[in-house]
Amino acid sequence: MQIQKTFEKIRSGLSKGAVISLKIAAYTFPLYIFVDILNQIGFITKIGRFFAPFMRLMGLPGDASVVLLTGFSINLYAAIAAMAPLHLTIKQITIIGLILGIAHNLFIETAILSRVGAKGYFVVLTRLFVAFFAGGMLNLLW
Amino acid sequence: MVIDIFHSLTGALYLTLKLSAIIIVLTIVYEIYENSKLYRTAKQLIGVPLKKLGISSNASITMITGLLLGIAYGSAILIKDSMESKMSYTDIILSAVFLSICHAVIEDTLIFVAIGANGFILLASRTALALIAVTILNRTLNK
Numbered sequence: 001m002q003i004q005k006t007f008e009k010i011r012s013g014l015s016k017g018a019v020i021s022l023k024i025a026a027y028t029f030p031l032y033i034f035v036d037i038l039n040q041i042g043f044i045t046k047i048g049r050f051f052a053p054f055m056r057l058m059g060l061p062g063d064a065s066v067v068l069l070t071g072f073s074i075n076l077y078a079a080i081a082a083m084a085p086l087h088l089t090i091k092q093i094t095i096i097g098l099i100l101g102i103a104h105n106l107f108i109e110t111a112i113l114s115r116v117g118a119k120g121y122f123v124v125l126t127r128l129f130v131a132f133f134a135g136g137m138l139n140l141l142w
Numbered sequence: 143m144v145i146d147i148f149h150s151l152t153g154a155l156y157l158t159l160k161l162s163a164i165i166i167v168l169t170i171v172y173e174i175y176e177n178s179k180l181y182r183t184a185k186q187l188i189g190v191p192l193k194k195l196g197i198s199s200n201a202s203i204t205m206i207t208g209l210l211l212g213i214a215y216g217s218a219i220l221i222k223d224s225m226e227s228k229m230s231y232t233d234i235i236l237s238a239v240f241l242s243i244c245h246a247v248i249e250d251t252l253i254f255v256a257i258g259a260n261g262f263i264l265l266a267s268r269t270a271l272a273l274i275a276v277t278i279l280n281r282t283l284n285k
Binding site for chain 1 (some may be wrong): 145146147151152153155156157158159162165166167168170171172173174204208221224227231232234237238239241242243244250251253254257258259262263264267268271275
């Protein structure tokens with residue numbers, strides 16, 4: 001009985017997981033190709049040059065600003081799709097992971113958190129501030 | 143300028159497969175966890191450290207859901223729970239700040255580890271930052 005129940009759970013988890021994976025792949029797959037091509041034609045380098053002075057504070061190359069913008073506005077899967085073609089170092093990936101782990105998917109998550117009862121602008125500002133602070137600290141300490 | 147489409151395609155495929163594997167395994171684990179006794183045990187376990195932070199046990203389910211599922215996937219439970227349980231203003235503010243810094247810890251950490259990040263540093267610094275932020279905020283609110 002219990003085993004049968006667990007088996008049922010595994011099956012429904014498998015099918016739900018497959019559906020979620022497909023939904024996520026529907027934008028990570030094209031986004032990866034898009035960013036990889038932007039990178040190959042040198043467009044990312046151009047955007048990166050603009051943000052480079054700020055990104056340097058967190059030990060990141062200017063190119064990574066595209067990854068952060070993607071993560072802030074969309075979500076982590078999109079950011080990872082944008083980051084993979086850039087071939088960053090382990091330290092840089094971990095710093096981006098920390099920054100984006102704290103602040104991501106800001107539009108949707110802030111909407112949800114304000115429905116729970118928290119003030120939207122307060123949540124966004126706290127997250128961005130803590131995220132950049134954490135990124136800068138990790139860069140200094142590592 | 144030659145664009146190497148094949149390079150882009152194989153990279154995209156590789157990343158998609160890696161992410162799908164993580165997502166499917168996690169969904170199965172959540173599916174089993176959701177209806178198990180573990181859920182209630184976790185609620186009791188988390189109550190004590192939460193109290194130290196100034197968050198009452200009314201926010202336990204909100205915190206567990208947020209920490210494990212994340213804000214977007216867990217939104218249904220979060221909104222439902224916030225309407226049903228009697229969370230105080232302090233509970234809401236403190237758990238919102240904690241969760242906005244530190245949430246979906248399993249999934250977020252795993253997908254970054256999959257592309258090469260140091261998972262331990264990610265997890266430890268997020269937890270530490272959330273604890274510090276909530277402690278400071280709790281002190282200021284209580285003044």
